[in-house]
Amino acid sequence: KAGVTQTPRYLIKTRGQQVTLSCSPISGHRSVSWYQQTPGQGLQFLFEYFSETQRNKGNFPGRFSGRQFSNSRSEMNVSTLELGDSALYLCASRLALQPAPNEKLFFGSGTQLSVL
Amino acid sequence: KNEVEQSPQNLTAQEGEFITINCSYSVGISALHWLQQHPGGGIVSLFMLSSGKKKHGRLIATINIQEKHSSLHITASHPRDSAVYICARNAGGTSYGKLTFGQGTILTVHP
Numbered sequence: 542k543a544g545v546t547q548t549p550r551y552l553i554k555t556r557g558q559q560v561t562l563s564c565s566p567i568s569g570h571r572s573v574s575w576y577q578q579t580p581g582q583g584l585q586f587l588f589e590y591f592s593e594t595q596r597n598k599g600n601f602p603g604r605f606s607g608r609q610f611s612n613s614r615s616e617m618n619v620s621t622l623e624l625g626d627s628a629l630y631l632c633a634s635r636l637a638l639q640p641a642p643n644e645k646l647f648f649g650s651g652t653q654l655s656v657l
Numbered sequence: 658k659n660e661v662e663q664s665p666q667n668l669t670a671q672e673g674e675f676i677t678i679n680c681s682y683s684v685g686i687s688a689l690h691w692l693q694q695h696p697g698g699g700i701v702s703l704f705m706l707s708s709g710k711k712k713h714g715r716l717i718a719t720i721n722i723q724e725k726h727s728s729l730h731i732t733a734s735h736p737r738d739s740a741v742y743i744c745a746r747n748a749g750g751t752s753y754g755k756l757t758f759g760q761g762t763i764l765t766v767h768p
């Protein structure tokens with residue numbers, strides 16, 4: 542079973558540009574969540590999608606947005622990039638929306654975004 | 658004060674030692690996750706706990722809901738256990754899935 546796939550692995554952008562990151566969950570998983578990881582702030586929750594609907598959102602500005610397609614693949618978009626957006630962006634998938642006794646989150650390897 | 662606090666921030670051990678990493682949270686939870694992150698970024702989910710204790714190999718996770726505290730134990734530690742260990746609180750109800758993370762514990766196990 543293929544794992545969670547994130548593309549691209551590395552990305553370099555300049556301030557003011559926009560970027561789109563992609564996440565393909567494990568086959569059959571319908572929930573995809575996104576996280577930002579920086580040395581200063583650690584891991585922070587961005588948003589979660591389930592069945593093409595955003596279910597939860599973290600405390601990030603509106604420049605951060607996402608969507609989920611009918612095949613559960615998800616994209617996140619950051620518009621008007623700032624230097625502080627440089628981070629590792631991780632996505633994770635899980636089977637269902639509600640908790641299950643042995644639920645596990647499966648993480649992708651992340652996209653390292655550098656904003657110059 | 659962060660919602661989720663881990664201690665210690667850094668931990669150095671000799672191979673074979675018993676290791677404990679602690680996680681305290683200030684707001685009620687529906688579940689708590691323990692994650693392992695190796696250099697290079699990959700994160701592996703170790704446990705999800707809502708009560709009691711779970712064990713997998715040399716790893717044991719416990720949670721005390723009343724005290725809002727969880728521990729991750731590693732028995733007979735090995736250099737390959739060197740990684741960052743992160744706990745994450747999972748909010749309940751309609752916010753289930755909205756994780757709040759601790760700052761991580763950097764574990765180094767020397768041979």
